Amino acid sequence: MKLPTSTSHFGDGPLSNSMLKNILEKFLALEAKSALVLLAAAAAAMVWANSPWAETYDNLLHMAVPLGFKTFSLHHLINDILMAIFFLLVGLEIKRELLEGELNSWKKASLPLFGAVGGMVVPAAIFVAFNMHDAAMLRGWAVPAATDIAFAVGVLMLVARGMPMALKVFLLALAIMDDLGAVIIIAFFYSDAISLPMLGLAAGVVLLLFLLNEMNIRRLRYYMLAAPLLWWAVYESGLHATLAGIMLALVIPLRLDDQHDSPLLRLEHNLHPWVNYIIMPVFALANAGVVMGEISHNHLLGTVLWGAALGLAVGKPVGIVAFSWLACRLGWSELPKALRWPHMVGAGMMAGIGFTMALFIAGLAYAGHPLLLDEAKLGIMLGSAISAMLGAWWLKKLSTKVI
Numbered sequence: 001m002k003l004p005t006s007t008s009h010f011g012d013g014p015l016s017n018s019m020l021k022n023i024l025e026k027f028l029a030l031e032a033k034s035a036l037v038l039l040a041a042a043a044a045a046m047v048w049a050n051s052p053w054a055e056t057y058d059n060l061l062h063m064a065v066p067l068g069f070k071t072f073s074l075h076h077l078i079n080d081i082l083m084a085i086f087f088l089l090v091g092l093e094i095k096r097e098l099l100e101g102e103l104n105s106w107k108k109a110s111l112p113l114f115g116a117v118g119g120m121v122v123p124a125a126i127f128v129a130f131n132m133h134d135a136a137m138l139r140g141w142a143v144p145a146a147t148d149i150a151f152a153v154g155v156l157m158l159v160a161r162g163m164p165m166a167l168k169v170f171l172l173a174l175a176i177m178d179d180l181g182a183v184i185i186i187a188f189f190y191s192d193a194i195s196l197p198m199l200g201l202a203a204g205v206v207l208l209l210f211l212l213n214e215m216n217i218r219r220l221r222y223y224m225l226a227a228p229l230l231w232w233a234v235y236e237s238g239l240h241a242t243l244a245g246i247m248l249a250l251v252i253p254l255r256l257d258d259q260h261d262s263p264l265l266r267l268e269h270n271l272h273p274w275v276n277y278i279i280m281p282v283f284a285l286a287n288a289g290v291v292m293g294e295i296s297h298n299h300l301l302g303t304v305l306w307g308a309a310l311g312l313a314v315g316k317p318v319g320i321v322a323f324s325w326l327a328c329r330l331g332w333s334e335l336p337k338a339l340r341w342p343h344m345v346g347a348g349m350m351a352g353i354g355f356t357m358a359l360f361i362a363g364l365a366y367a368g369h370p371l372l373l374d375e376a377k378l379g380i381m382l383g384s385a386i387s388a389m390l391g392a393w394w395l396k397k398l399s400t401k402v403i
């Protein structure tokens with residue numbers, strides 16, 4: 001079951017295997033390096049928020065920034081506008097992988113797809129089991145559902161030098177599927193009341209850009225000029241504004257011309273360093289700061305914290321391995337020849353590193369509930385740290401064995 005390439009509705013043509021391999025290698029290397037920057041930004045946020053200068057941290061985030069006809073806080077600006085660029089990059093990666101990459105056929109996509117489903121369902125079930133007694137707490141059920149690509153791939157690249165390339169490809173594909181699932185969750189469960197006129201305007205902008213694609217208009221400037229209008233229409237429609245990035249990504253042409261130029265690959269290449277080294281660290285700096293003095297003993301034992309932590313550290317590997325094994329057992333998928341089930345356990349542990357998207361969903365779920373949000377943030381950090389340490393230990397152990 002091959003997904004369309006040269007006859008795609010988005011007008012995309014096939015990429016060479018060598019180009020795809022080169023893209024993958026560069027992507028993995030960039031994610032590994034950016035993980036360290038992201039970690040440093042998160043640590044800086046925690047230190048700053050608990051330092052004698054904590055007031056400057058809070059004042060900076062609440063600083064008013066006029067933009068067009070509206071005024072945003074700096075925190076709002078980061079989470080709604082800068083993260084829309086992050087989602088644009090996520091959308092470009094999803095589109096490329098679905099049409100030409102590691103997810104472009106049922107045989108390639110089925111195993112990470114089933115793994116990703118398990119890796120969202122089981123963590124969410126664990127969180128619900130901990131928090132079903134309180135409706136406000138239960139709003140964070142999707143917090144442990146998504147994997148952080150930069151952190152997960154970064155840790156894997158640092159500790160798994162002897163591991164098969166198929167393991168890195170599987171984890172990357174799984175994380176991309178996770179991101180797609182998180183986008184769907186945000187659209188359906190964390191958006192406000194829908195304004196049909198503004199949603200219609202957003203659909204009209206997407207349709208116009210789709211027609212430009214079909215007319216073989218390849219200049220990125222035409223697509224990017226429409227981006228602010230699309231973002232504003234989505235923002236006013238009630239959908240979360242960051243989803244505009246995904247919508248824009250879907251209509252960027254992937255096809256190669258005679259000069260082997262692809263607008264999508266060019267935009268993805270240009271965005272990667274900005275997103276990985278500036279936007280994601282700035283997001284971490286703005287969202288990872290938890291004021292520990294406001295966290296009581298009861299909060300450290302809170303069900304939101306432990307639902308998020310155990311959802312990531314336990315739910316992710318259990319869900320990914322169980323659903324992947326079941327899919328293979330039923331003949332719906334097959335394990336790559338270079339991988340064994342102990343490799344999949346390691347990938348499941350690494351997938352429990354759920355930093356950026358988990359923090360983002362927590363911010364949406366607990367807007368107006370600052371203590372619950374801080375509790376969720378601590379749970380995310382704890383679960384991600386446990387997953388990283390266990391995954392690193394497990395894969396290091398595997399690398400010394402013949403399996």
